[in-house]
Amino acid sequence: MRILYLQQYLGGDELLVMPIGLLYIATAASAHEAKLFDMNAAKNPYQELDEILREYDPHVIALSLRNIDSQQRMDLKYYYLELPKTLQLVKTVKPEVFLVVGGAGFSMFAKTIMQRHREIDFGIYLEGETAFPALLENLQTPHKVSNLYYRKGSELKVTERGPLIDLETLPIPRKDIIPDIKIYETGKGGIGVNTKRGCPCRCSYCNYYLLNGLKVRMRPPVQVVDEIEELVNKYGMKEFMFADGMFSSPFRHAKEICEEMKGREIKVQWDAWCDIRDINEEFIDIVSAAGCRSLIISPDAYSNSALEGLNKKITTRQVRRAIKLLMHRSNLRIGFCFFQASPGETFWGYLQTLFYYINSIISITLRGRGGCGFSWIRIEPDTQIRKTAVRDGTITEETELLPEDIESLQKLFYVKPSLRFIDPLSRMIVSSVSLIKGIIGRKRHKR
Structure with missing residues (x-):
């Protein structure tokens, strides 16, 4: 069969990111003919999609x-x-085609999306490396396929959950179906490499552990570095990003990957998200020797009360220590963000966070050492934040978290009720900092 792998359009303003999820699916279904079209890489995405169809x-x-x-x-x-x-x-151009939708965004709202959009024939919930090839063999008998939404007449059905994928059995995702892989080399993490799936953390705003499991499933370090070496030697990549939620954990796995890269003398720069608890001199030495360009950490809060409210299991002292260690390494850039008015935050904690944020802007962002952000939590399904928001009246049990207009979406950012009085100040600060960053960025670009 001919399969068209299609990356959904994001509107034209976002950085290009290599569609690694589709590459894994296409690799699993490699017995079939494949073509990849990333709508975000097209000048006229809908017109070009029409022509390809x-x-x-x-x-x-x-x-x-x-x-x-x-x-x-x-x-x-x-x-x-x-x-x-x-x-x-x-469905207008090819009404007879089987349309299958998946991906992290779909899985978060799978039932709602299937109910709203009858053009979708099948929806793959969570991981698809097993489900998609099985579906291709069972298009007329979809009830045999796990992790699948399908239609039986006017009724929406869902099959039982299948086991999580054993990453050690997955081959390196194919890149040969990408028309021009160089377009993703943007300097901002467009080329992604996964080393694991799953997250043992239960941060109160996040549903990642539900989408990928609490158990951390790791790819063999040698295979990970084989993929990196392929990107460098075969495709000419000079940079990439480890696309894991936390590359640094477990430490042993990250260390083996870095040592394998160093041993092969692979000349490439890379970025990674890391757990604050793993940031120490040894880790920084290891990643620097392997070509690390920047480390992004996720404190999400600064005050101890807010950290506890977010279930981060770290302290203000650990946040300061990690940022200080990274700032002292001139060869590394650093990135992080704080949420505002989150559960557990106090007015005094907010002032502490604000002071530290402004100090970080001066010492990190304005000196070109990286970036720090001040943001709000987007309320998502199956999270502790959603339960908190219902309990404190921010939303109700009936509030739709996938609204049909952007105005309703604006109301789905959490602000602790007792701190709503400072929200206008917070928005003014974020707007002002964004303006300053834009001016500085344009000046640097002109140089």
Whole structure:
């Protein structure tokens, strides 16, 4: 069969990111003919999609809905609103095609999306490396496939959950179906490499552990470095990003990958998200020797009360220590963000966070050493924050977390009720800092 792997359009303003999820799915279904189209890489995405549908004439379309929105209250973009346009175009041009939708964004709202958009024939919930190839063999008998939403007449059905994927059995995701991989080399993490899935943390705002499991499943370090070496030697990449939620954990796994990269003398720069608890002199030495360019940490709060409210299991002292260690390494850039008015935060804690944030802007951002942000939590399904927001009256049990307009989406950012009086000040600060960053960025670009 001819399969068209389609990355959903995000509106044209976002950085290009290599569609690694689709690459894994295409690798798992490599017995079939494959074509990849990333709508975000197209000048006229809908027009070009129309042409590809007519010329390639696919039997099945595998559409990845990775992101729902930008999660930035002050620069909010609602990517989901582009989905209906894509679905309507596909079914208008090729009404007989089997349309399969998956991806992290879809999995968060799978039932709602399937109920709203009848153009979708099948929805793959969570991981698809097993489900998608099985579906291709069972298009007429979808009840045999795990992790699948399907339609039986007017009724929406869902099959039982299958086991999590054993990453040691997965081959390196193919890159040969990417028309031009160099377009993703943007200097800002466009080329992604996964080393693991799963997260043992239960941060109160996050549902990642539900989407990928609490158990950390790791790829063999040698295979990870084989993929990196392929990117460098075969495709000419000079940079990439470890796309894990926390590359540094477990420490032993990250260390083995770095040592393997150093042993092969691979000349490439890379970035990674890391756990604050893993930041020490030994770790920084190891990643620096392997080509690390920047480390992004996720404190999400500064005051101890807010850290406890977010279930971060770290302290203010650990946050300061990690940032200080990274700032002292001139060869590394650093990135992090604080949430405002989160559960557990106090007015005094807010003032502490604000002072530290402004100091970080001066010492890190303005000196070109990285970036720090001040943001709000987007309330998402199946999170502790959602329960907290219902309990304190921010939303109700009936509040739709996938609204049909951006105005309703604006109301889904959490602000602790007792701290609402400082919200205008917070928004003014974020707007002012964004303006200053923009001016500085334009001046640096001119140089």
